[in-house]
Amino acid sequence: MIDTLFFALVAAVAVVAAVAMVVARRAVHSALFLVVILFCVALLYLTLSAEFLAAVQIIVYAGAVMVLFLFVITLLNPAAEQQLADVRSHGIVAAVLAGVLLIEVAAVLRWGTLAGQPASFPPPAVPWSDNVQAIGEGLFTTGFLLPFELTSVLLIVAIVGATVLAKRRL
Amino acid sequence: MPAITTDLNIALLAPELALAVVALVVIGLDLVLPAERKSLLAYLGVLGLIAAGALAVGLGGSTQVGYAGTWIVDPVAIFFKLLFLIAAAFVLLSSIDYIRRRTDYQGEYYAVLLFATTGMLMMASARELITLYLALELTSISLYVLAGFLKGEKTSAEAGIKYLVLGAVSSAALLYGMALTFGLTGTTVLPDIARQIAANRVETSPLLMVALVLVAAGFGFKVAAVPFHLWVPDVYQGAPTPVTAFLSVASKASGFVILLRVFTVAFAGLTPVWAGLFAVLAAVTMTVGNVGALRQTNVKRLMGYSSIGQAGYALMAFAAFLPGQSPAVNSATAATNSATVSALLFFLLAYALTNLAVFAAIIHVSNRLGSDELADYAGLSGRAPVLSLALLLGLLSLVGLPPMVGFWSKIYLFYSVFNAGVIWLVVVALLNSALAASYYLRIIHAMYLRPAPVDKPLAADAPLGLALAASVIAVVVLGLLPSPVFQAAASAAANLRP
Numbered sequence: 001m002i003d004t005l006f007f008a009l010v011a012a013v014a015v016v017a018a019v020a021m022v023v024a025r026r027a028v029h030s031a032l033f034l035v036v037i038l039f040c041v042a043l044l045y046l047t048l049s050a051e052f053l054a055a056v057q058i059i060v061y062a063g064a065v066m067v068l069f070l071f072v073i074t075l076l077n078p079a080a081e082q083q084l085a086d087v088r089s090h091g092i093v094a095a096v097l098a099g100v101l102l103i104e105v106a107a108v109l110r111w112g113t114l115a116g117q118p119a120s121f122p123p124p125a126v127p128w129s130d131n132v133q134a135i136g137e138g139l140f141t142t143g144f145l146l147p148f149e150l151t152s153v154l155l156i157v158a159i160v161g162a163t164v165l166a167k168r169r170l
Numbered sequence: 171m172p173a174i175t176t177d178l179n180i181a182l183l184a185p186e187l188a189l190a191v192v193a194l195v196v197i198g199l200d201l202v203l204p205a206e207r208k209s210l211l212a213y214l215g216v217l218g219l220i221a222a223g224a225l226a227v228g229l230g231g232s233t234q235v236g237y238a239g240t241w242i243v244d245p246v247a248i249f250f251k252l253l254f255l256i257a258a259a260f261v262l263l264s265s266i267d268y269i270r271r272r273t274d275y276q277g278e279y280y281a282v283l284l285f286a287t288t289g290m291l292m293m294a295s296a297r298e299l300i301t302l303y304l305a306l307e308l309t310s311i312s313l314y315v316l317a318g319f320l321k322g323e324k325t326s327a328e329a330g331i332k333y334l335v336l337g338a339v340s341s342a343a344l345l346y347g348m349a350l351t352f353g354l355t356g357t358t359v360l361p362d363i364a365r366q367i368a369a370n371r372v373e374t375s376p377l378l379m380v381a382l383v384l385v386a387a388g389f390g391f392k393v394a395a396v397p398f399h400l401w402v403p404d405v406y407q408g409a410p411t412p413v414t415a416f417l418s419v420a421s422k423a424s425g426f427v428i429l430l431r432v433f434t435v436a437f438a439g440l441t442p443v444w445a446g447l448f449a450v451l452a453a454v455t456m457t458v459g460n461v462g463a464l465r466q467t468n469v470k471r472l473m474g475y476s477s478i479g480q481a482g483y484a485l486m487a488f489a490a491f492l493p494g495q496s497p498a499v500n501s502a503t504a505a506t507n508s509a510t511v512s513a514l515l516f517f518l519l520a521y522a523l524t525n526l527a528v529f530a531a532i533i534h535v536s537n538r539l540g541s542d543e544l545a546d547y548a549g550l551s552g553r554a555p556v557l558s559l560a561l562l563l564g565l566l567s568l569v570g571l572p573p574m575v576g577f578w579s580k581i582y583l584f585y586s587v588f589n590a591g592v593i594w595l596v597v598v599a600l601l602n603s604a605l606a607a608s609y610y611l612r613i614i615h616a617m618y619l620r621p622a623p624v625d626k627p628l629a630a631d632a633p634l635g636l637a638l639a640a641s642v643i644a645v646v647v648l649g650l651l652p653s654p655v656f657q658a659a660a661s662a663a664a665n666l667r668p
Binding site for chain 2: 143144147151153158165
């Protein structure tokens with residue numbers, strides 16, 4: 001019962017924030033509403049016993065990615081509301097497309113063969129520590145060790161490449 | 171068969187680790203070396219490639235699986251690793267003069283090239299989708315950087331951007347396909363995917379077909395198969411010429427090794443489906459490539475279309491695969507498939523050596539004449555007789571004339587496809603070979619039969635000359651004596667197991 005109430009509350013906040021994000025007049029406000037949505041999604045992850053995912057959601061998306069967004073918005077003249085108005089005039093087209101997508105999703109869930117098994121709600125309780133520990137063990141002791149280490153080499157190449165291509169004089 | 175190990179055995183990673191360390195040392199030394207000594211870094215890189223090759227040979231002979239089934243070192247992996255290392259060494263040697271003339275960032279160029287090679291070595295051994303994807307991205311991102319490396323030149327910048335954007339789209343398609351595969355089978359380890367597909371009887375699931383097509387599209391981009399070839403002409407023309415050589419040889423071969431692993435292992439139960447798909451792709455790819463090459467006036471663009479045509483021939487091998495689940499396969503089918511794989515390996519090696527020779531010559535002309543236009547090749551035989559002879563031999567090998575290695579590689583490949591019963595495809599390939607001869611001969615015609623505008627001889631270039639001589643000698647010697655290498659390819663193919 002309490003799970004369902006909590007879900008309803010968080011989901012309602014997320015939907016309201018999503019609507020507010022779309023209709024906000026200033027890009028900075030849109031970005032801040034996006035932070036609220038991302039937080040709500042993190043809370044939903046918590047109710048699904050995915051603590052690690054919740055933490056990553058807040059650190060990476062609500063943290064790092066949003067800071068990047070805000071930087072870009074403030075650097076690129078936030079007063080350009082003219083362009084936002086232009087975007088809004090496409091609202092009818094967007095609404096029709098969104099409606100089609102919604103019907104499509106409903107049809108697939110209702111009649112399609114793609115639908116999976118319905119999950120139990122609330123999900124089976126998982127002890128607090130197991131989630132993060134299982135991910136850590138998976139990353140460092142099983143088949144994911146190699147890809148994990150490979151990522152670090154990939155990042156070196158990205159840094160070297162970005163420096164060479166973007167910097168004017170080294 | 172020796173026992174299969176499944177632990178975290180770091181020795182299985184020796185060639186990759188050695189190469190990554192050398193690349194890091196190159197970055198470090200780049201900081202302290204004065205600009206005029208930076209070519210030392212290229213020689214250091216070649217030493218690193220040789221060391222990695224020695225380590226790879228040391229691992230060879232048996233099949234070893236490690237890292238919880240995600241990593242495999244078998245003769246096919248060693249074969250491809252050596253191919254990538256040889257290609258990278260030739261490209262490094264050919265790059266020295268070209269890069270010194272055009273950019274201040276020589277150390278970074280060599281380091282990124284070595285990292286790209288490291289990614290290819292990993293692609294040859296990846297036995298699991300995430301490892302495979304990350305190895306592919308390591309290679310691709312390095313190559314995006316290399317394609318746009320001459321950022322002051324408009325064509326190079328354009329090549330870098332185009333390659334990056336189209337590459338990102340193809341990566342997305344590939345990831346989508348991999349995600350669907352994982353969703354249907356619950357595993358990313360290639361043999362387990364095959365097992366789950368068989369166990370759950372999802373061979374005919376439409377979702378699996380979508381996954382298969384998306385994965386084929388992602389890999390098709392790597393090997394430049396039609397209709398995922400649109401990036402090739404612009405990127406090949408705009409990228410620094412040594413990078414173009416690397417793209418056309420090593421990058422393409424790396425696409426084929428992952429095609430081989432994923433389709434013949436993970437999707438083994440769907441062989442009839444993808445064999446038909448690749449038959450059509452092969453026919454269209456070779457035709458579009460060869461017809462496109464006819465009209466080109468820029469040699470790098472021409473070689474780009476030529477490489478599409480050659481990818482079409484190589485794809486024929488996948489059209490010739492006969493169905494059969496790996497455990498219960500009957501011996502005749504297994505022998506036919508093994509012959510097809512060995513023909514593919516030999517074809518890729520022969521194509522690599524030949525194209526490296528041709529590109530070494532093109533790089534030299536580009537350095538000395540400052541042009542890649544076919545018109546500027548007029549009368550080259552008088553100005554650079556040895557170079558012209560080398561280019562002539564390389565082009566004749568691409569045409570597929572004896573006694574060059576290109577003749578045998580085509581014979582083996584076409585014969586194995588014919589044996590598998592896909593006769594119409596062999597007919598298409600033979601018609602295409604005749605068509606292709608005409609544009610290779612145009613270069614030869616320009617070099618030998620057109621008058622030269624000036625008589626000034628072209629100056630020599632020692633490291634590039636070494637790469638050119640070694641690759642041309644390999645093309646001719648392997649043409650006269652193909653059997654030892656073909657035996658090696660055949661024994662590697664015979665050991666190909668999930």
